[in-house]
Amino acid sequence: MNKLIITVLGKDRPGIISLVTNHLYELECNLENVNQMILQNEFAGFFVVEAPATLPLETLQKQMNEEFKDSGLVIHCNEVETNGQKDEFLKGETFLMTTIGPDQKGLVARFSKIIARYHVNIENLKAVFKGGNDPLGNIMSYQIFITPDVDQKSLFNDLRQKADELNLDIRIQHKNIFEATNKI
């Protein structure tokens, strides 16, 4: 087993996924997971592959650097820890914390600090700050996973207090309410 993760960063443009995956195919790597996102105009892609035993990490990194040296893309390869994989059956519940309100420096830093203090994992985070009065333009949305050992009440209180201080409207709701109202 030779599981590797390849991170690709660069200015977004058509053809990045094709370039990377075709080269991985030539190297006989089997794709297991791919995810990509575009933030403003920057592309970030993550490729988890199973590489043949004859292709160690260093060789792959070298090959990729060589192949993409003029592409403007930054490629980083790393090993995936297979025994430290996330426990799919970890007990807990997912909540969505959404804040809407004026942009200020350090918003994500301040909220994530509180969440980290409770050893709670942020499973997904989206934040947009454009200023102005459009709620869609100034919104943070954290998907957090709360395990039974977390003092949920105290965490929520701390988050609400912080939002009050910063004059933000905050909602913390179990994810199922979004399922109920949006997914059929």
Next chain:
Amino acid sequence: MYDDNEILSTIEMVKNENLDVRAVTLGINLFDCISHDLQKFKTNIRSKIVTHAADLVKTCDQVGEKYGIKVVNKRISISPISLVGATFSTPQMVEIAQTLNDIARQVDIDFIGGFSALVEKGIAPGDQALINALPQALFETQRVCASVNVATTRAGINMDAILEMSKAIKKAAALSSDDDGLACAKLCVFSNIPQDMPFMAGAYLGVGVADTVINVGVSGPGVVKRAIERGLEKTPNLTLGKIAEIIKKTACKVTRVGELIGREVAQNLDVRFGIVDLSLAPTPTVGDSIGEIFQALGLTSIGVPGSTAALAMLNDAVKKGGAFASSHVGGLSGAFIPVSEDLNIANAADKGYLTIEKLESMTCVCSVGLDMVPVPGNITEECLAGIIADEMAIGMINNKTTATRLIPVPGKKAGDKVYFGGLLGEARIMNVAHATLTDSFVKYGGRIPAPIHSMKN
């Protein structure tokens, strides 16, 4: 992860459109509390209700907090007292009501429903004792709700019972004259009463239902209104078919919220989940009104020509959306048009757009009936009974639930203002044409036979 718009639309529903769960009602069967000894009976019902309902309010609040959706009212419905207390006299029935009031206070719920009788085909001694006890019982208690079913499609209309109820309503109003006849706001007269309804004042636990059960009443008139407005802002020339589709989809969302909360409360209390009642229930808050939906639909006010058609469409779309969202739909399931409880409807009556006759015709196409309608205090028993009989006939013939919650306000006349407070709201007294007639029709008594379509077997 959810789409930004999905997150925001859900937040918007709660924050600005008054989406909440209007009522979580715990039904408790009292048949195993029966005793001929009044003290024993009272001890038994207290013990059973308190055991099952001790954590009701706390659990509803916790679940509401978890999902960010408020459970506004926590309530209890019980087996009809006329059945479980059939051996008791009228003064003893009043005592039972006081005990129920006390229990409601003890478990911190706002209403307990089931001080009820089912008399569509005849009045048994327990029913008579309860009906006679109604004025005193409702005057002396604050949290007890009463309902009497006087008609069904299968049985016809018990006109004797209607006249009895008319007298009871007048007496209850007279006793509570200092509060504009408030006692009557806790009393409904029904045709085809549902046995699983979570809403007051008509909630009781039917005899064919489990020992304990959670029934949920959703809300959401504000959400429906905004959805229609948004649809029309986006596409001003929407056809009514498209608007009905918007209402249907919105009702589906609202119902799913109710079912989610209800099921979790039931699970946490280790009680069976019963039904979701799809009724759009308004409050006197602006933005939480059924009346405003009519205006969103392009009518000057609820009550003007077109209102019955609009209500028919609204009610049907709500049912279709709700039925898709939940497999267990029950109760009344339709739009409520309670006059004093909905500021916009009260204003429509005030301005003359909505009359009691139009209100009655609108009840042909929605649930409930003449709900929270203040009428002049000098209305005769015969006229009041006539209004009730008309409403019951609509329910009987159309195979649907209808009810009346009429308040003859002592010492006041049409146009005078009455104030009930809280969710019961305020309104002006509606004009009732011929309120002082003493026609003999209702006094002939007996039963109006069941309609031909009752013979389905």
